[in-house]
Amino acid sequence: MSAAASSKLLSTPSLRKPWGVSLPPRFASFPALPRRTRRRSLVIVLSMGAKPTVLVTEKLGEAGLELLRGFANVDCSYDLSHEELCTKISLCDALIVRSGTKVTREVFESSVGRLKVVGRAGVGIDNVDLAAATEHGCLVVNAPTANTIAAAEHGIALLTAMARNIAQASASMKAGEWKRSKYVGVSFGEKTLAVMGFGKVGSEVARRAKFLGMKVVAHDPYAPADRARAMGIELVTFDEALSRADFISLHMPLTPATSKIMNDEAFAKMKKGVRIVNVARGGVIDEDALVRALDAGVVKQAALDVFTEEPPSKDSKLVQHESVTVTPHLGASTVEAQEGVAIEIVEAVIGGLKGELSSTAVNAPMVPAEVLSELAPFVVLSEMLGRLAVQLVAGGSGVKTVKVTYASARGPDDLDTRLLRAMITKGLIEPISSMFVNLVNADVAAKQRGLHITEERIILGGSPESPLEFIQVQIANVESKFPSAMSETGEIKVEGRVKDGLPHLTKVGSFEVDVSLEGSLILCRQVDQPGMIGRVGSVLGEENVNVNFMSVGRIAPRKQAVMAIGVDEEPTKAALKKIGEIPAIEEFVFLKLLKAPSNLFRLSPGKDAEDGDGEFAIIVEQVESSMKSFGKKTLEELKEQPMKRGRREKERERALLSGKKNRVEQRSESQSSPTFYHFKLLLQFIDMASDSKVSESETRNADGSVMEKRVETVHYQSTPARPGQTERRRDVEVVHQYHPSEADSGSGAGSMVADAAASMASSIRSTKDAISGKANESSK
Numbered sequence: 001m002s003a004a005a006s007s008k009l010l011s012t013p014s015l016r017k018p019w020g021v022s023l024p025p026r027f028a029s030f031p032a033l034p035r036r037t038r039r040r041s042l043v044i045v046l047s048m049g050a051k052p053t054v055l056v057t058e059k060l061g062e063a064g065l066e067l068l069r070g071f072a073n074v075d076c077s078y079d080l081s082h083e084e085l086c087t088k089i090s091l092c093d094a095l096i097v098r099s100g101t102k103v104t105r106e107v108f109e110s111s112v113g114r115l116k117v118v119g120r121a122g123v124g125i126d127n128v129d130l131a132a133a134t135e136h137g138c139l140v141v142n143a144p145t146a147n148t149i150a151a152a153e154h155g156i157a158l159l160t161a162m163a164r165n166i167a168q169a170s171a172s173m174k175a176g177e178w179k180r181s182k183y184v185g186v187s188f189g190e191k192t193l194a195v196m197g198f199g200k201v202g203s204e205v206a207r208r209a210k211f212l213g214m215k216v217v218a219h220d221p222y223a224p225a226d227r228a229r230a231m232g233i234e235l236v237t238f239d240e241a242l243s244r245a246d247f248i249s250l251h252m253p254l255t256p257a258t259s260k261i262m263n264d265e266a267f268a269k270m271k272k273g274v275r276i277v278n279v280a281r282g283g284v285i286d287e288d289a290l291v292r293a294l295d296a297g298v299v300k301q302a303a304l305d306v307f308t309e310e311p312p313s314k315d316s317k318l319v320q321h322e323s324v325t326v327t328p329h330l331g332a333s334t335v336e337a338q339e340g341v342a343i344e345i346v347e348a349v350i351g352g353l354k355g356e357l358s359s360t361a362v363n364a365p366m367v368p369a370e371v372l373s374e375l376a377p378f379v380v381l382s383e384m385l386g387r388l389a390v391q392l393v394a395g396g397s398g399v400k401t402v403k404v405t406y407a408s409a410r411g412p413d414d415l416d417t418r419l420l421r422a423m424i425t426k427g428l429i430e431p432i433s434s435m436f437v438n439l440v441n442a443d444v445a446a447k448q449r450g451l452h453i454t455e456e457r458i459i460l461g462g463s464p465e466s467p468l469e470f471i472q473v474q475i476a477n478v479e480s481k482f483p484s485a486m487s488e489t490g491e492i493k494v495e496g497r498v499k500d501g502l503p504h505l506t507k508v509g510s511f512e513v514d515v516s517l518e519g520s521l522i523l524c525r526q527v528d529q530p531g532m533i534g535r536v537g538s539v540l541g542e543e544n545v546n547v548n549f550m551s552v553g554r555i556a557p558r559k560q561a562v563m564a565i566g567v568d569e570e571p572t573k574a575a576l577k578k579i580g581e582i583p584a585i586e587e588f589v590f591l592k593l594l595k596a597p598s599n600l601f602r603l604s605p606g607k608d609a610e611d612g613d614g615e616f617a618i619i620v621e622q623v624e625s626s627m628k629s630f631g632k633k634t635l636e637e638l639k640e641q642p643m644k645r646g647r648r649e650k651e652r653e654r655a656l657l658s659g660k661k662n663r664v665e666q667r668s669e670s671q672s673s674p675t676f677y678h679f680k681l682l683l684q685f686i687d688m689a690s691d692s693k694v695s696e697s698e699t700r701n702a703d704g705s706v707m708e709k710r711v712e713t714v715h716y717q718s719t720p721a722r723p724g725q726t727e728r729r730r731d732v733e734v735v736h737q738y739h740p741s742e743a744d745s746g747s748g749a750g751s752m753v754a755d756a757a758a759s760m761a762s763s764i765r766s767t768k769d770a771i772s773g774k775a776n777e778s779s780k
């Protein structure tokens with residue numbers, strides 16, 4: 001498959017409808033779900049989703065591998081050379097490594113955009129080029145907690161082994177000697193241990209050292225003093241730690257600031273005869289300086305688990321030194337830690353591939369689940385506004401200065417705008433470039449394109465129930481192809497709000513409008529007069545273009561007005577021309593929104609790295625278990641099931657219906673057991689899947705070859721936020737469409753697109769079949 005063809009296929013919009021068919025997070029806590037499928041956000045993915053491929057380059061615990069195999073094709077290739085890794089990586093969606101694999105810029109470049117997640121099965125990410133990962137929009141996750149205890153225990157093991165010469169004495173005895181006086185050790189009682197780096201491992205080492213009877217001080221410029229105080233540990237300066245310590249244990253990460261922090265100068269500040277343990281990173285010690293300090297007797301002994309170069313050379317003076325105890329980077333190597341790390345990293349990588357925000361993401365913001373669910377519709381709105389604004393620019397290029405205004409009744413610290421800014425950036429860049437922008441690389445992408453985005457908060461009075469009242473995007477120093485979109489101060493200005501959970505455009509330039517942002521949009525400016533809606537509507541009607549929303553914003557009756565028309569299908573050029581020719585219309589523009597609202601966290605340009613069948617299975621399983629628990633034989637009977645509502649459900653429903661759902665309520669909802677509300681949602685999904693229709697059509701070239709293939713799905717949905725409401729929205733989505741210029745020119749792209757479309761269509765059919773199949777089975 002050529003690169004071009006493959007990227008075409010990857011960018012095929014899926015049937016994922018994040019705000020349409022997704023179920024809210026609490027649905028994920030439905031009791032019937034197995035642990036693996038419980039997650040922060042369960043999005044129903046009706047995708048063609050082939051399994052992603054995950055390359056594992058170092059030994060990983062079996063439990064993690066097993067979990068991974070349920071989701072992905074797993075390639076365990078240990079001992080790859082760097083060249084081999086670079087070759088293989090272009091076939092992989094994710095990579096899992098430990099500390100032995102160097103994930104360099106070259107690896108990201110060689111992946112040609114396919115690598116979406118790098119999982120570091122452990123803590124230290126100094127072997128991953130984070131800047132390169134971020135530039136390539138690749139999420140890096142680690143497993144920061146599962147090996148803490150193992151590392152701390154290893155630190156203590158080295159400390160005690162060193163103090164009592166265990167390794168040296170053991171080697172000597174095995175060599176046939178019996179030298180009791182040579183291996184006299186030192187005791188810990190009343191000795192001071194300086195813990196350098198009071199993080200997870202450092203504090204566990206400190207805790208254990210206290211039980212050994214040691215006095216413990218710690219140095220960590222970033223550690224909170226109260227945490228140390230609570231453990232009875234004094235936080236001291238770097239110099240004081242060095243000068244007071246009989247033993248030093250290193251637990252800081254390797255960063256430019258800590259590289260060779262233990263150097264000649266530092267050794268000179270230590271007590272003569274100090275003993276040093278390092279289970280952090282070899283690079284924090286200047287190894288040549290340590291050899292000098294050992295030879296001079298300043299450092300009496302060292303116990304090292306980590307080295308600047310791993311493995312160190314066989315004739316390394318440090319490794320061979322009589323006063324040095326060494327282990328080959330075994331800190332994390334306990335059975336328990338390796339199982340834990342494997343599960344922790346696999347869960348993070350799977351989450352990343354599904355587009356979920358991981359709490360262990362190293363190069364993307366971590367957003368708490370309740371904040372995420374609250375911000376979700378604003379995330380879509382942000383991308384839509386970015387897309388609209390950039391399409392209003394004449395020529396589409398030269399966008400350099402963008403101002404985003406967030407208006408909210410909440411306090412200034414109560415809004416994390418990183419997600420919103422990332423999505424506006426995505427909306428601004430993607431329609432006019434081939435770049436794929438996600439949460440990981442949004443800021444870098446903006447910088448690369450010289451896009452300067454400033455953010456402003458407006459604090460409104462009133463009730464802070466909603467995180468935001470409106471978002472405004474302004475582009476300065478450009479001209480607009482729709483001059484009415486210019487504000488009084490000369491910027492292109494669009495403003496939007498979330499209404500009933502859906503993004504709405506509420507202002508264009510200085511004209512107030514109100515149009516739901518779905519499908520695409522036609523903006524017309526005309527002199528306000530009777531009959532305009534009808535005239536434009538009939539041109540669209542003749543073309544079979546469905547109008548989903550229409551609104552007119554005017555300065556005053558019979559004066560200038562802007563009409564915003566939301567359309568499900570893209571009108572032909574001829575239809576747009578006819579609209580432009582209506583005499584009263586003075587300017588107009590057609591703006592494409594999104595075929596499928598983007599999933600913020602999706603890391604690939606379009607393909608959901610998700611096994612769609614797995615998701616269907618969950619829904620089918622839910623239906624089945626509901627039928628059993630309600631003793632129903634058919635789907636119809638299930639749908640008729642009267643809902644018993646307790647006081648809490650009624651209150652919750654009332655709150656939802658009136659849109660008064662605050663964060664506390666949402667949180668308590670997500671923690672409460674699934675009840676009436678969940679069941680309603682399930683029934684809605686059944687309705688949607690049962691009612692959905694798929695139609696396929698083709699346009700052919702004169703020679704009979706396929707020019708364009710469209711697969712449309714039509715499904716009906718209730719608004720998830722309003723479970724009691726019977727009104728439904730029609731929702732049309734073009735699953736795939738390609739144009740003559742992209743048509744099959746012998747590269748195979750055309751047939752792949754056709755295959756993709758067919759596969760999509762069959763996915764929908766199989767969901768419907770699966771649901772009715774279960775119903776039939778249960779009725780037997």
Ligand SMILES: NC(=O)c1ccc[n+]([C@@H]2O[C@H](COP(=O)([O-])OP(=O)(O)OC[C@H]3O[C@@H](n4cnc5c(N)ncnc54)[C@H](O)[C@@H]3O)[C@@H](O)[C@H]2O)c1
Pocket residue numbers: 123124125144147148151196197198199200201202219220221222223251252253254257258279280281305306329330331332333
């Ligand atoms: N040998 C092993 O197998 C093994 C196992 C686990 C962790 N590690 C390594 O141990 C180190 C610590 O891991 P962790 O999980 O405790 O990480 P952590 O992030 O929880 O703790 C690191 C601490 O170092 C502090 N720090 C940063 N710069 C410092 C400086 N200049 N001086 C003093 N302190 C500084 C940070 O504030 C933080 O509190 C990492 O380098 C990790 O890679 C090694």
Ligand SMILES: O=C(O)[C@H](O)COP(=O)(O)O
Pocket residue numbers: 098099100121122123124125147329331332333
């Ligand atoms: O940073 C870590 O987690 C440890 O150094 C463990 O590294 P490893 O996974 O290569 O054992």
